Amino acid sequence: MTERLFEGADWDFHTLQRITDACEEVALKDLGLDVYPNQIEVITAEQMLDAYSSVGMPLFYKHWSFGKHFAYHEASYRKGLMGLAYEIVINSSPCISYLMEENTATMQTLVIAHAAFGHNHFFKNNYLFKQWTDADGILDYLDFAKKYVVQCEERYGRTEVERTLDAAHALMSHGIDRYPGKKKLDLREEEKRAGRRRQHEEEVFNDLWRTVPKGASKTRSAISLERRRKLLGLPQENLLYFLEKSAPRLAPWQRELLRIVRHIAQYFYPQSQTKVMNEGTATYVHYRIMTKLHQQGRISDGNFLEFLGSHTNVVFQPEFDDQRFSGFNPYALGFAMMQDIERIVTNPEDEDREWFPDIAGKNDVMGVLRDVWANYRDESFIAQFLSPKLMRHFRMFHLHDDPEERAGIRVDAIHDERGFRRVRRELARQHDVGYIDANIEVVDVDLSGDRRLILHHRVIKGSQLNETDAKRVLQHLADLWTYDVALIEVDANDKVLREYVVSPRPITAAA
Amino acid sequence: MHIIDRRLNPGGKSLENRQRFLRRAKSLVQGAVKKTSQERDIKDVLEGGEVTIPLDGMHEPRFRREGGTRDMVLPGNKKFIEGDYLQRSGQGSAKDSGPGEGDSEDAFRFVLSRDEFVDLFLDDLELPDLAKRKIAQTESEGIQRAGYTTSGSPSNISVSRTVRLALARRIALKRPRKDEIEELEAAIAACTDEDERLVLLAQLEKLKAKSKRIPFIDPLDIRYRRFQTVPKPVAQAVMFCLMDVSGSMSEHMKDLAKRFYMLLYVFLKRRYKHVEIVFIRHTDRAEEVDEQTFFYGPASGGTLVSSALQAMHEIVRERFSPADWNIYAAQASDGDNSYSDGELTGLLLTEKILPVCQFFAYLEVGEAGGSAFDLSDSSLWTLYERLRNSGAPLSMRKVSERSEIFPVFHDLFQRRDTTQEKAAP
Numbered sequence: 001m002t003e004r005l006f007e008g009a010d011w012d013f014h015t016l017q018r019i020t021d022a023c024e025e026v027a028l029k030d031l032g033l034d035v036y037p038n039q040i041e042v043i044t045a046e047q048m049l050d051a052y053s054s055v056g057m058p059l060f061y062k063h064w065s066f067g068k069h070f071a072y073h074e075a076s077y078r079k080g081l082m083g084l085a086y087e088i089v090i091n092s093s094p095c096i097s098y099l100m101e102e103n104t105a106t107m108q109t110l111v112i113a114h115a116a117f118g119h120n121h122f123f124k125n126n127y128l129f130k131q132w133t134d135a136d137g138i139l140d141y142l143d144f145a146k147k148y149v150v151q152c153e154e155r156y157g158r159t160e161v162e163r164t165l166d167a168a169h170a171l172m173s174h175g176i177d178r179y180p181g182k183k184k185l186d187l188r189e190e191e192k193r194a195g196r197r198r199q200h201e202e203e204v205f206n207d208l209w210r211t212v213p214k215g216a217s218k219t220r221s222a223i224s225l226e227r228r229r230k231l232l233g234l235p236q237e238n239l240l241y242f243l244e245k246s247a248p249r250l251a252p253w254q255r256e257l258l259r260i261v262r263h264i265a266q267y268f269y270p271q272s273q274t275k276v277m278n279e280g281t282a283t284y285v286h287y288r289i290m291t292k293l294h295q296q297g298r299i300s301d302g303n304f305l306e307f308l309g310s311h312t313n314v315v316f317q318p319e320f321d322d323q324r325f326s327g328f329n330p331y332a333l334g335f336a337m338m339q340d341i342e343r344i345v346t347n348p349e350d351e352d353r354e355w356f357p358d359i360a361g362k363n364d365v366m367g368v369l370r371d372v373w374a375n376y377r378d379e380s381f382i383a384q385f386l387s388p389k390l391m392r393h394f395r396m397f398h399l400h401d402d403p404e405e406r407a408g409i410r411v412d413a414i415h416d417e418r419g420f421r422r423v424r425r426e427l428a429r430q431h432d433v434g435y436i437d438a439n440i441e442v443v444d445v446d447l448s449g450d451r452r453l454i455l456h457h458r459v460i461k462g463s464q465l466n467e468t469d470a471k472r473v474l475q476h477l478a479d480l481w482t483y484d485v486a487l488i489e490v491d492a493n494d495k496v497l498r499e500y501v502v503s504p505r506p507i508t509a510a511a
Numbered sequence: 512m513h514i515i516d517r518r519l520n521p522g523g524k525s526l527e528n529r530q531r532f533l534r535r536a537k538s539l540v541q542g543a544v545k546k547t548s549q550e551r552d553i554k555d556v557l558e559g560g561e562v563t564i565p566l567d568g569m570h571e572p573r574f575r576r577e578g579g580t581r582d583m584v585l586p587g588n589k590k591f592i593e594g595d596y597l598q599r600s601g602q603g604s605a606k607d608s609g610p611g612e613g614d615s616e617d618a619f620r621f622v623l624s625r626d627e628f629v630d631l632f633l634d635d636l637e638l639p640d641l642a643k644r645k646i647a648q649t650e651s652e653g654i655q656r657a658g659y660t661t662s663g664s665p666s667n668i669s670v671s672r673t674v675r676l677a678l679a680r681r682i683a684l685k686r687p688r689k690d691e692i693e694e695l696e697a698a699i700a701a702c703t704d705e706d707e708r709l710v711l712l713a714q715l716e717k718l719k720a721k722s723k724r725i726p727f728i729d730p731l732d733i734r735y736r737r738f739q740t741v742p743k744p745v746a747q748a749v750m751f752c753l754m755d756v757s758g759s760m761s762e763h764m765k766d767l768a769k770r771f772y773m774l775l776y777v778f779l780k781r782r783y784k785h786v787e788i789v790f791i792r793h794t795d796r797a798e799e800v801d802e803q804t805f806f807y808g809p810a811s812g813g814t815l816v817s818s819a820l821q822a823m824h825e826i827v828r829e830r831f832s833p834a835d836w837n838i839y840a841a842q843a844s845d846g847d848n849s850y851s852d853g854e855l856t857g858l859l860l861t862e863k864i865l866p867v868c869q870f871f872a873y874l875e876v877g878e879a880g881g882s883a884f885d886l887s888d889s890s891l892w893t894l895y896e897r898l899r900n901s902g903a904p905l906s907m908r909k910v911s912e913r914s915e916i917f918p919v920f921h922d923l924f925q926r927r928d929t930t931q932e933k934a935a936p
Binding site: 013016017020038039040041042043044047049050053054062063064065066067068070071074075094098101162166169170172173174317318319320321322325328394395396397398399400401402403404407408409410411412413414415416418419423426427429430437438440457459460461462463464465466468469470472473476 | 513514515516517518520525527528529530531532533534535536561569570571572573574575576577578579580581582583584585586587588589591592593594595596597598599621622
């Protein structure tokens with residue numbers, strides 16, 4: 001029998017090292033995972049709260065909203081409303097996992113298996129992360145961002161910087177390129193470029209140019225509508241990008257701030273699209289590793305039971321009429337699907353062969369899973385791999401709530417032969433970020449007229465914008481654009497449902 | 512593979528964010544602080560603590576969609592079949608919002624430290640008459656005993672400490688005592704046997720040599736008294752609490768007064784390193800008492816306000832030189848005074864009290880529920896009003912409800928143009 005990794009609940013750094021080595025062995029040899037180098041950091045509860053409030057990042061620029069989140073988390077933590085996460089893991093290379101010092105040795109093993117191998121593998125291999133995030137560069141870039149914000153505050157005043165950041169934050173969820181057209185971000189290069197840009201601007205600055213008389217302007221008609229739209233890159237759904245490139249009166253440093261917020265939003269974009277998969281992967285991996293360690297006798301029966309307790313809590317899925325229900329638990333759904341795939345691959349039934357001819361009975365569990373982890377996001381993953389057996393297991397059903405319908409909420413489909421495909425499609429759609437977020441685009445700028453910026457919100461299923469919030473966001477947008485902004489909500493037939501027009505606030509008044 | 516212990520890293524990384532948040536939410540927090548302080552005992556309130564802030568004012572807007580037709584897939588179907596209808600209200604209808612922070616954060620409890628609390632509490636208050644505060648901010652040095660040292664000037668030798676150390680050393684090193692030698696000498700004198708005498712003589716020599724080697728007082732023993740200079744704050748203030756405790760003052764009125772004094776105390780404490788409080792209660796005669804007696808001791812009798820002022824004047828003369836002390840007085844009364852006392856009171860105030868006071872506040876307390884303004888003015892109020900109209904630096908307010916205390920206090924001490932206060936002829 002192999003030597004135990006630890007006894008009881010206590011651990012020290014030596015134990016952590018042994019745990020990590022043991023996990024690594026299983027992860028790399030048995031599961032064939034491919035991970036970034038790991039860095040494991042032990043932190044206190046307070047530091048964990050710190051990390052929470054700055055979206056989990058070890059370094060971040062200063063802003064009041066992070067203070068607000070900290071206060072909010074801290075208050076609910078103190079009141080016992082909220083437990084802290086056992087870990088936070090950062091998609092960077094090396095991949096940083098934070099462990100709480102309060103965790104028992106079993107929990108530390110669980111967390112290391114979960115974060116340092118499960119999440120880590122997912123970050124490194126999933127196509128979305130490969131496409132959109134630069135794990136090598138992110139920490140340096142955040143460092144740059146933090147310093148840049150400080151510099152701006154020194155030069156242009158804290159209020160000014162805060163106003164720009166507030167506006168950028170309000171538009172953050174619309175500061176994302178949803179479809180890869182350009183090459184992946186290289187954040188290190190990005191940082192260098194920002195430096196060079198600044199330097200260049202300083203070097204070539206010559207106030208005399210201001211006094212040079214301008215040539216005759218082109219006639220208005222010369223720029224046709226189509227050409228104008230093309231020049232401005234319209235329609236454009238990345239509002240932050242549009243403002244950064246085209247807002248007429250922003251100072252260069254403001255553009256740089258918008259750029260920073262946009263890059264950070266883009267960095268987190270894959271995470272929001274892969275919650276189910278990411279957590280499912282990590283949970284599946286920790287489950288496999290822990291089981292293996294137990295089989296090898298490196299974890300005692302008692303500790304393994306403790307692990308099972310935590311694991312069960314994590315993957316618990318309350319039913320819809322349960323007090324505790326708050327939507328699908330990504331851990332539960334993800335883990336169940338991963339296990340289900342394992343079953344289909346190794347021990348399929350006829351139904352599975354019919355639904356999943358490609359993988360049923362293929363017997364190479366890890367091969368199939370690694371492929372799945374690399375090539376799907378939540379929406380496509382569910383659309384492809386949610387099996388009838390699992391739908392029956394969760395007793396899923398699809399509700400359609402039409403406010404016009406007097407009789408109530410209609411049960412549209414249930415977990416039966418007729419309903420499987422509809423339930424699955426609908427659940428997949430619920431996990432499609434592109435479908436959840438409001439579809440807002442810049443469609444035109446009236447350059448020859450009053451320079452009003454025109455945006456469209458394409459309303460889906462009659463779901464319009466919350467009015468109060470929309471006005472506030474538009475106010476921020478107008479302040480950056482410095483001319484009027486109009487947002488028009490149109491339905492699928494281009495019928496106008498509602499229109500907002502917001503004028504920018506005079507800068508002096510707000511300063 | 513790196514394992515790093517970050518626990519020793521300085522915490523409070525979010526402190527600055529927290530401060531930014533507080534600065535931004537200042538008016539909200541201030542409102543919350545005031546509200547909290549009305550509900551709780553002032554003493555507890557100033558321990559800092561939780562305030563509830565509506566998060567609405569700190570809202571971070573995002574484009575959010577709402578309404579329209581909704582589709583959702585839920586787990587846990589037990590009895591529905593396709594085509595069933597669920598009632599909208601009640602158990603059947605499901606929530607679709609995620610567990611995130613979203614809309615659920617309308618308000619949250621924010622824990623303020625003591626300092627943050629008091630700062631916000633007193634933020635826009637200012638003591639009137641800043642003249643002396645300028646001086647008050649400088650500090651003079653004082654001298655204080657601070658143990659012993661091995662070096663110093665001869666005048667500072669501490670004899671007792673030196674002797675004590677010498678004695679200890681002598682005992683430790685076994686220095687022969689004087690009577691030991693004498694005893695030996697006597698023995699030698701009395702000795703008849705030559706051999707024995709030689710042995711004794713050798714012993715004597717040894718003892719004498721030893722006592723020479725080990726001096727009675729060694730330089731090592733000497734200790735000097737040590738003094739160190741400590742900054743002696745000049746920033747000091749004394750607050751006189753004058754209260755009428757005659758039978759007409761009800762518990763409610765005393766409570767109002769107490770709250771006012773508490774606020775004043777905390778406020779002064781914030782500005783000065785040392786704040787003294789003098790409690791003077793009076794009926795038809797005045798006495799200086801401790802806090803307990805002041806607020807809770809029973810007393811009855813006629814009312815002579817001048818007695819309290821006289822007492823205050825004497826205490827100032829004895830203990831609080833106006834050159835060194837910032838003097839504040841707050842008088843609480845229901846406003847009744849003997850008719851005959853009016854003139855003396857006015858005289859004492861204008862001649863003796865007001866010239867040495869930074870600020871004199873008069874708080875007229877009324878019964879709960881009674882509006883302070885529908886009664887005809889009390890005799891004291893009338894008197895003070897007359898004084899004030901003739902230019903005396905008096906502030907006066909009427910209070911009858913607990914909740915009015917803070918606003919009144921705030922009103923009295925609101926940061927204002929100091930020249931205005933003084934400009935009165």
